[in-house]
Amino acid sequence: MFHSAHFYLGVPDQISEEDAKSAIRKIFNSKVVGHNIKFDLHFVTRFLEDDSLEVYADSMILAWLINSNSSLALDKLSDALLGHKMLSFKDTVKKGETFAGVELVDACKYAAEDAYITAKLYNLFLEKLELQSATHLIDEAKEVEFPFIKTLLTMEKEGIEIDGSFLEKFLVEVKETLAGLTTSIYELAGSEFNINSTKQLGLILFETLELPVGKKTKTGYSTDEKVLSGLLDAHEIIPKLLEYREVYKLYSTYIEPLLKLSKESKRSRIHTSFVQTGTATGRLSSKNPNLQNIPTRTPIGAKIRQAFVAGEGKKLIGIDYSQIELRLLAHYSQDDVLVNAFKNDKDIHLQTAVVLFGEEEAAQKRSIAKTVNFGLLYGMGPKKLSDTLGITTKEAKEIIEKYFESFPTVKSYFRSIVDSSKEKGYVETLLKRRRYFDYENATPMFRAAYERESVNSVFQGSAADLIKLSMNKIHEVIEKENLNAKMLLQIHDELIFEVNAEEAEVLGNRFRDIMDTIMELNVPLKASLNIGDNWSELK
DNA sequence: TGTGATAGCTCG
DNA sequence: GTACGAGCTATCACAC
Known part of the structure; x- marks a missing residue:
């Protein structure tokens, strides 16, 4: 008996499982509109043991395309x-x-x-889009977003294999490390306290030990990583605390939960939920668990990625878009220096350093240029740049001015995004998806934030469009040609696949080509291929 | 016992 | 006040 059939004292006769199945099949043979239909499809495809059901439309996605800031819950939309x-x-x-x-x-x-x-809302949204003369968004929904539902469903159902025994060993090590650190911290503090409580830690550091107070939060002393790093030489307890924080994070957020999920799973595979409407820019988000923020930046953190493995006789493939947002900046602004750098496959950060600081100093100042390039896409100001680089605000200001002098087309392009955003109240991505900003009812502080968000949304959102197109195309190729390949994860500018070891090279190159050529821009797109037995090897 | 706010951390 | 986009864990205050 299927577990969702109704069962209680005095329950009336219900239709048979076979009748239920054929009824559902009939329904899916006509046009089905759902509200977050991917959620329902998990149950329905499992019940029918059939993944070939057709998705027609999704009212939640339409609501999101109309306004990515609005609430998407069915009951809220119904009420409103x-x-x-x-x-x-x-x-x-x-x-x-x-x-x-x-x-x-x-x-x-x-x-x-x-x-x-759901049906009422679906019809209402179509009318709304017609009225706003935004029928191109209906096309975008039909051609990209609705097909994308099954691309994601397939990935979620497949999941990724976890090496449980590796995580078990790691868990033991980490617990021992934490126990040792806890003992040292208590000793150095002169008393026992809850290290995870920022309130208690603040008292120990800034009252008991009388360390210099750097920064305050709304509720008390700040003890974040920046503050602690600034106190590194002030007391022996600080390095212990920093290590404790890093290791405890790995333990509580990654090792323990992932191990638990892998144990609950028959094939030792874990399954995330990708949220297609999860962001205002068009990116995906990932939850339960989030597999888009698995550590990579520190050696001990990166060890977590060793636990994500290819199955027996298989390999993992990672393909990531190189500098996709800066390529989009070059594409949109048509700045000569940027366009030529990408056309000639030059090191973009180094080229930026050459322009900003001259040939001689370029090599040693590459990392400054890199920070500037990333900062640009975020609408960075001198304050944040100086913080990040550890220079004065004045110096940071000069670097930013120098950048815009050297890249006048970028400056005027940014200006045009902001002007149009203010005039129309929204910005658009490559696929003409919109993000609205309510300048009218905003304080100057919010308006400034909207300007930064406008600029950023064009690049972040367009990059999201490109990888979305690639994913649909690759999903289609895998289905049509019945390829022995599974797309498993998307991490914003990167895709991870699992394939037979002997086919890894060929399939990886095939998918990379699709990503390279998914759209013709003013600069080439470039994706890089990596093959390995576990996720930590894909770099 | 449950909920929401806050602080802090992970990623692209 | 000052860099964009996300999700998860733990603590704490407060309501039931």
Whole structure:
């Protein structure tokens, strides 16, 4: 018996599982609109043991395309746009019960309302887009976003294999390290306290030990990594605390939860949920667990990636877009220096350093130029740049001025984004997705933030468009040619696949070519291929 | 016992 | 006040 069939004292006869299956098949043979239909498809495809169901449309995605800032929950949209308060899940399902325990008549009302409101909203959104003469967004939905639902569904269902015994060993090591650090910290502090409590830690550091107070938070002393690093030489306890923080983070956020999930899973594979409407810019987000923020920047952190492995006889493939946002900056601004640097496959940060500081100093100042390049895309100001580089605000200001003098086309292009954003109230990506900003009702501080967000959204959002197109194309190729390859993860500018070891090279190059040629811009796109037995080897 | 705010950390 | 976009864990205060 399928576990969601209703079961309670005096439950009426229900249709057979076979009848339920054929009814669902019939429904999916016509045009099905869902609200977050990927969620439902997980259950339905498992129940039917059939992944070939067709997705027609999703009202949640339309709501997000219309305004990526708005609330997307069905009940909220119903209330706001249709003036109809929906039956709440909480009221329908009594405390401690499941949906299977809900009386059929109530369950039917709840489910029917869900379907009815979804259809209402779908039609409303189509009208809305017509009225706003934004029918191109309907096309974008049909051609890109709706097909993308199944691309993501396939990835989520596959999951990625975890090496449980590796994580077990790592867990033991980390627990021992934490125990040792805890003892040292108590000794150096002169008392026992909760190291994870910023409140208690603040008292120890700044009152008991009388260390110099650097920064305050809303509620007390700041003890973040920057503050602690500034106190490195002030007391022996500081390096211990920094190490404790790093290791405890790995333990509590990664090792323990991932191990638990892998143990719960039959094939030792863990499955994230990608949220297609998860950001205002068009990027994905990933949750339960988030597999887009697995550590990589420190050696001990990067060890976590060793736990993500290819199955027996298989390899993992990683393909990442190189400098995709800066390439988009070159594409949009058409700045000669940037365009030529990318056309000739030059080191973009070094080229920037040459322009800013001259040939002689370029090599040693490359990393400054790199910070400037990234900062640009974020709408950086002199304050933050000086903080990041450890220079004075004045020097930072000069570097920024020098940049805009040297790249006047970039300056005027940024200006045009901001002007148009203020005039129209939104900015657009490559695929014409919009992000709205309410300048009218904003304080000067918010307006400045909107200007930065406008600039950033064009690049971040367009990069998201490109990789989305690539993912759909690769998914299509894998299906059509019945390739023995699984797309597993997307980490914003990077895709991870699992394939048969002997095919890794060929398939990797095939996918990389698709990514390189997914769209013709004013500069070439470039993706890099890596092959390995675990995720830590893909760099 | 549950919830929301805060601080802090991870990633691109 | 001052760099963009996310999600997770732990603590703490407060309500039930």
